Amino acid sequence: MNGKSLSVQEMAAASGVSAHTLRYYERIGLLGPIARTTSGHRRYALDDLGWVRLLICLRETGMGIQDMLRFVSVDGGEASVAERRLALLEAHRHAVRVRQREVAEHLAVIEGKLAAYRAFLLEAATAEEQP
Numbered sequence: 001m002n003g004k005s006l007s008v009q010e011m012a013a014a015s016g017v018s019a020h021t022l023r024y025y026e027r028i029g030l031l032g033p034i035a036r037t038t039s040g041h042r043r044y045a046l047d048d049l050g051w052v053r054l055l056i057c058l059r060e061t062g063m064g065i066q067d068m069l070r071f072v073s074v075d076g077g078e079a080s081v082a083e084r085r086l087a088l089l090e091a092h093r094h095a096v097r098v099r100q101r102e103v104a105e106h107l108a109v110i111e112g113k114l115a116a117y118r119a120f121l122l123e124a125a126t127a128e129e130q131p
Contacts (some may be wrong), residue, residue, distance in 0.1 A: 005035065005043040015052040030055055030072055061096050
């Protein structure tokens, strides 16, 4: 990585997403226009890395592409952008917390099954040791 900008490969390595995903995000409008060299190669600003990481966070926590597009849209002026982004993030946080509770409940069931199988195996091993 150089200090001024990142190539698509450097951005992919730094962000953890593929070059294909970066190009896709740019094509559909999740990333603004990316600077290009005279030869046409993309050059990402270091600020782009933070934005890409936010997009990854939103996607990996289950936000759909359409909601992500609504999040990045700047239609309607700066004040409405902040209000809309706040509302979208609050709704997304709620959805993530609901999923988090569901996963915790499922994990508790799995933990219960693990305990039951361990107890069964311990009992079986103890029974085998008995003459």
